[in-house]
Structures are given as structure tokens and as C-alpha cells.
Amino acid sequence: MSPVALQPQRRIGWATWATFIIAALFAWSLIAIEFSPGRMIEVPGQVARVLSFFWPADMAYGWDAVLPAIVESIQIAWVGTIIAAILSLPLALFGARTLFPRIARFVKLISATARAFPEILLAIYFVPIVGLGAFAGALAIGISSVGMLTKLGAEVVESIDFGPVEAVEASGGSRILALRYAVVPQVLPEIVAHWLFRFELNIRASAVLGVVGAGGVGGVLLNTLRYRHFEKAAAVLILTIIVVLIIDMVSGEIRRRIIRS
Amino acid sequence: MSDKKGSIRFSDANIVYPNGAVGMKDLNLEIRPGEFVVVVGSSGAGKSTLLRAVNGLNRLTSGTVEVDGVPVPQKDGRELRELRAGVGMIFQDFRLVKRLSVMSNVLIGRLAHVPGWRAMLNLWPAHDRDVAHKALERVGIGEKTWVKASQLSGGQQQRVGIARALAQEPAIILADEPVASLDPVTTHQIMRDLVRINRDLGITTLVNLHFLDLARQYGQRIIGLRFGELVYDGSAETVTDEDFRNIYGRDFTEDDVLDEDAV
Amino acid sequence: MPPVKPARNWWLWGGAIGFLVAMTWWSAVGIGFSMTELACNITGGGRLLQESWPPDFGFLPRLVDPFMETIYIAIIGTVVGGILAIPIAVLAARNLTLGPLVWFADRNFMNVLRTLPDLFWAMLFATAVGFGPVAGALALSVFTIAVVSKLWSESLEAIDMGLPEAVRSVGGTWLQMVQFGAIPQGLQHYVSYVLYAFELNVRASMVLGLVGAGGIGMILETQRANFEYERVTVIILSVLVAVLVIEQISESIRKKLT
Numbered sequence: 173m174s175p176v177a178l179q180p181q182r183r184i185g186w187a188t189w190a191t192f193i194i195a196a197l198f199a200w201s202l203i204a205i206e207f208s209p210g211r212m213i214e215v216p217g218q219v220a221r222v223l224s225f226f227w228p229a230d231m232a233y234g235w236d237a238v239l240p241a242i243v244e245s246i247q248i249a250w251v252g253t254i255i256a257a258i259l260s261l262p263l264a265l266f267g268a269r270t271l272f273p274r275i276a277r278f279v280k281l282i283s284a285t286a287r288a289f290p291e292i293l294l295a296i297y298f299v300p301i302v303g304l305g306a307f308a309g310a311l312a313i314g315i316s317s318v319g320m321l322t323k324l325g326a327e328v329v330e331s332i333d334f335g336p337v338e339a340v341e342a343s344g345g346s347r348i349l350a351l352r353y354a355v356v357p358q359v360l361p362e363i364v365a366h367w368l369f370r371f372e373l374n375i376r377a378s379a380v381l382g383v384v385g386a387g388g389v390g391g392v393l394l395n396t397l398r399y400r401h402f403e404k405a406a407a408v409l410i411l412t413i414i415v416v417l418i419i420d421m422v423s424g425e426i427r428r429r430i431i432r433s
Numbered sequence: 434m435s436d437k438k439g440s441i442r443f444s445d446a447n448i449v450y451p452n453g454a455v456g457m458k459d460l461n462l463e464i465r466p467g468e469f470v471v472v473v474g475s476s477g478a479g480k481s482t483l484l485r486a487v488n489g490l491n492r493l494t495s496g497t498v499e500v501d502g503v504p505v506p507q508k509d510g511r512e513l514r515e516l517r518a519g520v521g522m523i524f525q526d527f528r529l530v531k532r533l534s535v536m537s538n539v540l541i542g543r544l545a546h547v548p549g550w551r552a553m554l555n556l557w558p559a560h561d562r563d564v565a566h567k568a569l570e571r572v573g574i575g576e577k578t579w580v581k582a583s584q585l586s587g588g589q590q591q592r593v594g595i596a597r598a599l600a601q602e603p604a605i606i607l608a609d610e611p612v613a614s615l616d617p618v619t620t621h622q623i624m625r626d627l628v629r630i631n632r633d634l635g636i637t638t639l640v641n642l643h644f645l646d647l648a649r650q651y652g653q654r655i656i657g658l659r660f661g662e663l664v665y666d667g668s669a670e671t672v673t674d675e676d677f678r679n680i681y682g683r684d685f686t687e688d689d690v691l692d693e694d695a696v
Numbered sequence: 697m698p699p700v701k702p703a704r705n706w707w708l709w710g711g712a713i714g715f716l717v718a719m720t721w722w723s724a725v726g727i728g729f730s731m732t733e734l735a736c737n738i739t740g741g742g743r744l745l746q747e748s749w750p751p752d753f754g755f756l757p758r759l760v761d762p763f764m765e766t767i768y769i770a771i772i773g774t775v776v777g778g779i780l781a782i783p784i785a786v787l788a789a790r791n792l793t794l795g796p797l798v799w800f801a802d803r804n805f806m807n808v809l810r811t812l813p814d815l816f817w818a819m820l821f822a823t824a825v826g827f828g829p830v831a832g833a834l835a836l837s838v839f840t841i842a843v844v845s846k847l848w849s850e851s852l853e854a855i856d857m858g859l860p861e862a863v864r865s866v867g868g869t870w871l872q873m874v875q876f877g878a879i880p881q882g883l884q885h886y887v888s889y890v891l892y893a894f895e896l897n898v899r900a901s902m903v904l905g906l907v908g909a910g911g912i913g914m915i916l917e918t919q920r921a922n923f924e925y926e927r928v929t930v931i932i933l934s935v936l937v938a939v940l941v942i943e944q945i946s947e948s949i950r951k952k953l954t
Contacts, residue, residue: 194775197771198771198772198775200768201767201768201769201771201772202768202772204764204765204768205765205768205769205772205828205829205830205833205910206830207772207829207830207833211830214825215824215825215830215834218824218825219821219824219825221824222820222823222824223824243726244726244727246723247722247723247724247726247727248723248727250719250720250723251720251723251724251727251729254720284940285936288899288936288939288940288943289932289936290899290900290902290903290935290939292815292903292906293902293903293916293932293935296916296920296928296932297744300744301744305727305728306726306727306728307727307728307729309727310727310729335524335526335527335528336528336529336530336541338490338524338528339522339524339528339529339541339594339597340541340544341490341517342488342490342517342520342522343517343518343521343522343541343542343544343545343597343598343601344514344515344516344517344518344519344544344545344601345514345541345544345545345552346514346549348549348553349544349549349552349553352552352553353530353533353537353541353544353552354530354541357530357532357533357537358530358531358532361532376811376812376813377813379813379816380813380814380815380816383815383906383907384906384920387727390813390815390816393816393819394819394907397819397820397822397823409812409816409820412811412812412816413808413811413812416811416812417807417808417811420807420810420811536701575699576699578699578701579699579701579702
């Protein structure tokens with residue numbers, strides 16, 4: 173048979189194997205955590221039963237206790253994002269392979285390490301250092317966002333038109349001035365859009381930090397659920413969903429406008 | 434020799450690229466202040482290499498290139514930046530920062546003339562703004578000062594490129610295929626601008642051109658390159674079709690002229 | 697004289713900068729941001745680091761089982777969520793959906809799913825079905841649906857509609873159009889997004905245990921509560937290594953796909 177005719181056959185084989193392996197791993201995982209078919213049938217009923225306790229939501233509690241906690245989560249996310257933005261801008265420039273081949277490798281290593289930490293693990297370390305509360309959360313969010321923002325920012329810098337950089341250098345400008353006049357103006361809109369997107373993600377991240385005592389709405393949800401105050405938990409969920417949806421919408425719209433300009 | 438600035442001298446200059454390609458071979462060339470020189474040759478003949486060696490964007494493998502008797506530094510640093518400050522460059526693809534205003538783009542030509550901290554903070558002295566604006570007026574787009582570069586036509590963008598070079602108040606202008614991305618009408622306008630600037634300000638001008646008829650029409654002195662070697666050096670008035678054939682190593686075709694009637 | 701620089705849109709710029717400064721100030725005060733506190737507590741940080749060092753590597757063997765549980769949770773969550781995301785993504789793609797009403801409902805459903813962080817789902821499921829890995833697997837399933845359906849519906853909207861329309865024009869049903877016309881075009885993206893979700897899930901499953909949803913996070917929580925920081929360090933280091941390794945593998949597969 174000609175190699176051309178063989179080709180599709182082989183690809184199907186590959187996909188079949190992959191599916192088979194994934195199915196086997198899946199089945200094995202189910203057995204390992206004792207998620208039996210009997211258990212599966214119970215789950216929808218259990219979820220429905222608990223959900224039924226959620227109504228009516230205790231909105232009075234929502235205004236008094238939940239909203240301030242959500243506000244705190246937003247503040248944590250904001251400060252964390254600002255910290256990350258300030259730190260990541262220079263790192264993104266120096267992390268661009270095309271501009272600084274040698275430094276870039278080092279910067280990328282740092283950013284990969286910072287990215288690997290889930291925020292909440294960083295918070296576990298910051299809480300004993302700066303004390304229980306929102307400040308620890310903001311630091312954790314800030315540090316862990318630096319990694320991602322540096323990576324994305326460096327990619328933006330690597331994708332720009334380098335003509336103007338040479339034009340600046342040909343007119344006697346230094347490397348630093350080339351960054352200021354030829355690189356930053358080109359990349360800033362995309363980078364700011366990444367900051368905003370990261371802010372959206374950080375709201376979600378900061379919402380869970382309360383679990384380890386680092387402020388925000390997560391601790392409230394944990395406590396209401398722990399003490400079975402489901403109407404109060406419902407208020408937490410409703411308000412969180414609404415606030416996050418609004419922030420997503422506003423931030424998404426600003427991002428689109430920035431990119432278009 | 435006069436004390437006018439803007440002389441260039443290549444002595445036994447060679448450039449071999451890392452991949453082994455020869456960009457410049459045993460070049461000996463002297464350009465006097467205020468000359469308008471057109472460099473011709475087929476693509477890959479080393480036209481860009483020649484221009485970019487003058488401001489150190491390409492480094493020599495051996496030999497020297499001097500600007501006003503001073504060797505062009507062959508490594509990055511303050512000395513090279515100082516030399517570049519006096520040599521304007523115009524590019525085929527304009528190389529503007531499209532998101533910035535025309536004014537900001539032209540001010541890039543003043544970067545080497547103001548203290549670094551002022552440039553960093555965008556605090557330009559009135560004198561430098563004035564120089565930038567005069568440069569724009571000289572190429573006839575003073576009214577576009579505050580327009581975003583991306584909103585200009587190709588010809589206007591190249592004028593901003595020229596203004597940026599003029600803002601350096603240079604003794605030399607290097608124009609690397611300045612009209613290759615433009616339509617014929619705009620091409621002639623830009624070429625006339627370059628000739629006028631050369632005549633009015635006495636700036637030594639080196640222009641790379643692919644089109645033979647343009648070279649003959651606008652050049653004073655024509656330099657022909659082939660495989661990095663100087664194969665022709667003479668006045669535009671006396672250059673013959675035979676000379677062009679020799680430079681290109683083949684009969685020229687419609688692709689080599691802008692205006693097809695000229696063949 | 698140069699033409700006067702046109703005045704910027706002061707309302708826009710002033711407003712934006714004012715908002716930025718005010719928001720930052722308000723937030724910083726609100727969370728008690730203080731450099732002095734940071735500086736003063738650096739000694740506390742030093743003590744913490746001393747306590748965390750050297751890591752108690754003798755603790756490592758006891759991590760193996762929870763570690764495996766973490767991976768199981770991530771696998772189940774990715775597979776279940778990845779499968780359920782398919783119809784949700786298809787119905788949320790403007791060019792493939794069944795009707796404006798379905799599209800609108802599905803899209804909003806998707807956006808609401810996306811608003812809640814992974815640990816919130818974990819808390820909810822832990823409350824509903826009890827502490828343990830099952831809650832974690834369910835939470836990650838929902839989280840995976842949210843991630844994959846959003847990304848994939850966007851790339852489905854960008855496919856070439858020639859093939860799906862051809863399937864329709866020869867009398868194919870809607871299902872056949874999606875199955876033979878649309879999904880094959882989006883398959884590469886789908887696989888790549890599912891792998892991406894798997895990376896996120898591995899990372900998430902490491903911390904699910906903090907709220908009782910199984911995996912290595914449960915051990916982390918008990919050691920943290922007992923201030924056994926030498927052990928916390930071991931756990932965090934091993935989490936870091938695991939996350940980096942799985943990310944590398946997944947990323948290299950994704951690179952091969954595209």
C-alpha cells in the first residue's frame with residue numbers, strides 16, 4: 173500500500189489509543205476514589221436536597237455581612253493587580269527574547285515559578301508574615317499574578333514591529349529610549365488589556381482566599397456552609413454572581429475599547 | 434577639503450555576514466559633503482549594507498568607514514550613538530510608531546539632542562519642538578502635526594520619516610529604498626523632496642534605488658554595486674544603458690524602471 | 697508657529713486617572729495595606745522561614761496517597777467536564793446554535809458558571825455530598841465546563857461554515873451538521889482547551905482539600921492548622937514540582953497539536 177493511503181489509518185489508530193487510555197484512566201480514578209455507580213445515582217438527589225434549603229435567600233444578611241466582604245474581595249483583587257502590573261511591566265520588557273536574549277531566559281524562569289504557585293498556597297505563607305486579613309491576600313494575589321502578566325506581556329513585546337526600534341537606535345537613541353518610544357507605545361494597550369483580564373481572574377481568586385483567613389467573601393461562604401445557614405450562603409452566592417458578572421461586563425467592554433483604539 | 438560636514442570615506446571595507454554571504458567587498462569610496470548620491474544594483478548587491486555601514490547598523494569585517502574623518506565605532510555605546518545623532522536614516526517601510534502622533538514620531542529624531550531624563554518623561558524643550566515642527570513644514574505636512582501616524586497615507590508617512598531624519602539636523606541622510614513601498618506619483622514627490630532638501634540644506638544624501646530611470650533622473654552621482662563590489666561610479670548625466678547592464682549583470686526589464694516608457 | 701496641540705479629552709483622561717488613583721487609595725486603605733507593617737513583620741517572616749526550614753522530607757511517603765487522589769480528582773473532573781462542555785459550547789456558538797432563545801439562555805448559563813471560583817464549587821459540593829474526593833471531582837467538573845465551553849464556543853464561532861452548510865444542504869439533520877460539519881474543524885482547539893483545563897484542574901485539585909474536597913490539600917490544611925511548617929513546606933514544594941511537570945507535559949502535547 174502506498175504511504176499516502178496509510179496516513180489516515182495511522183491517525184485514527186492514534187486517536188483510538190488516546191481515547192482508550194483516557195477512558196481507562198477515568199475508570200481507574202473512579203474506582204480509586206470509590207465513586208461507584210450507586211454513589212453517582214445518589215448525587216443529584218443530595219445536591220437537589222441541599223439546594224432546596226437555599227431558598228429563600230437571606231438578603232438582609234447579604235447587605236449587612238456579605239456585601240462588605242465582597243467589597244473587600246474587590247479591594248484585594250485591585251491592590252493585587254496593581255502590585256502585579258507595576259512589577260510585571262519592566263519584567264515583560266526584559267523578558268522579551270527578541271530584545272534581551274540573555275536576560276529573557278532568566279526572567280522567564282522566574283515567571284514560570286511564580287505562575288506555578290496557586291494564590292492560596294502563597295497566602296498560607298503570607299498570613300503568618302503580615303497577619304490574618306486582606307493585606308496578606310493582596311500580596312499573595314500580586315505575587316502570583318506577576319508570573320502570568322510577565323509571560324503574557326513578554327509575548328506581546330515579542331510580537332511587535334521592530335522597525336521603529338531600529339529607527340530610534342539609528343537616530344542615536346539608547347536602548348532604554350527605544351523601549352520608551354518604540355516599544356511601550358506599541359504594547360501598552362494590549363498589556364493594559366491583560367491587566368484588566370487578570371483583574372477579572374483575581375476577583376475570583378481573592379474570593380476564595382478567605383478560606384485560609386486572608387480576607388474577602390470566601391471565609392463568609394465557608395462559615396455559612398459550615399454552620400448550615402443555607403439561606404445566608406445563598407445570599408453569598410447570589411451577590412457574588414451578580415457583582416462578578418457586572419465587573420466582567422464592564423472590564424470586558426473597556427478591554428475591547430482599549431484594543432480597538 | 435572644505436570644512437563642511439558630511440563626508441564619508443570607505444577604505445578597503447569588507448562585510449561578510451555570519452552565514453557567509455558577502456555584503457561588501459574591498460570597498461574604497463569617498464563621498465564629499467553635500468553630494469546627492471544614488472546607489473543602484475539588483476537586490477542582494479549590497480546597497481542596504483553600504484548605507485547601514487555608514488551609521489554602524491552593519492559592522493565591518495575589515496577595513497574602515499569614516500564620517501568626517503572619524504572612524505565609525507564598531508561597537509554599541511555612547512560614541513556610536515553620538516555619530517548616529519548626526520546621521521539621519523529613512524526606511525523603505527517608514528518605521529513609524531503608528532500609535533503615536535506625527536509630532537512624537539518626529540521628536541524621536543531629537544532623542545539624542547536632549548537630556549535622557551527629559552526624553553524619558555516626554556518633557557521636550559521648546560527649541561526641540563520647534564525643530565521638529567520646522568522639519569514637518571519642510572516636507573509640507575505641518576498641518577498633520579498632531580494626527581496619529583496610522584491615519585496617514587503611505588506618502589505622508591514617508592514624509593514623517595523624512596521629517597524625523599531632518600529633526601536630527603544631520604550632516605548626512607541615508608535613504609534605504611525610500612520609495613519602494615509607494616505608488617509612482619508619490620514616488621516622484623518624495624524624490625523631489627529629497628533633492629530639494631539636499632540642495633537647500635546641503636545635507637549629504639545617499640539614496641538606494643532599484644529603478645534605473647529614477648536614478649538617472651534624480652541622481653547627481655551614481656554608484657553601482659554588484660555582489661558587494663563597486664562596479665560603477667560616475668555622474669548621472671553620463672551613465673549609459675550599457676553601464677546599467679553591467680551593474681545588473683543582465684538586460685534590464687520593465688521591473689527595473691518605474692515608468693515603462695523609459696525602456 | 698506649530699499648530700496648537702489639540703486638547704486631550706480631559707473628561708476621559710482625568711476621569712480614568714482619577715478613578716484609578718481613587719480606587720487604588722480606597723482599596724489600599726480598605727485592606728490595611730502598609731509598607732511599615734510589611735517591614736516590621738519581616739522578622740516574623742524570617743522566623744516563619746526558619747520554622748519551615750529544613751523541610752521535613754520524612755513526611756514525603758505519607759503524601760503519596762493524597763497525591764494520587766489529587767490526580768484522580770483532576771482526571772475525573774476533566775473528563776466529565778470536558779464531555780459536558782461539548783453541547784454547551786455548541787449551543788453557545790452563534791453560528792451553530794438552535795435558536796436565539798437557546799443561545800441566550802445557554803450563554804448566560806455559561807457566564808454564570810464562570811463567575812464562581814473553583815473553591816466555591818468545592819465548598820458547595822462538599823456540603824451537599826459530604827467531605828471527600830467525590831465533592832472535589834464534581835466541583836472540577838463544573839469548573840471544567842465553565843472553562844472549556846467558553847473558550848471552545850468562541851473558536852467554534854470562527855470555523856468555516858462551508859462544510860456545515862454543505863451537510864445541511866444534502867439533507868443532514870442539525871445533529872449531523874454539528875457532528876460532521878462543525879466538530880471536526882474545532883477538534884484541535886477542543887483537545888487543546890481540555891488539556892489546558894487539565895492543567896488548571898491539577899493546580900486547583902491541590903487546594904480543594906482546604907475546604908474538605910479531597911486530595912493533598914486536606915493534609916495541607918491539617919498540618920497548617922497545627923503550625924507544622926516544615927511539613928507545609930514539603931507539601932508546597934511537591935505541589936510545585938507536580939504542577940510544573942504536568943504543565944510541561946501538557947504544554948508539549950498542546951504544541952504538537954497546533
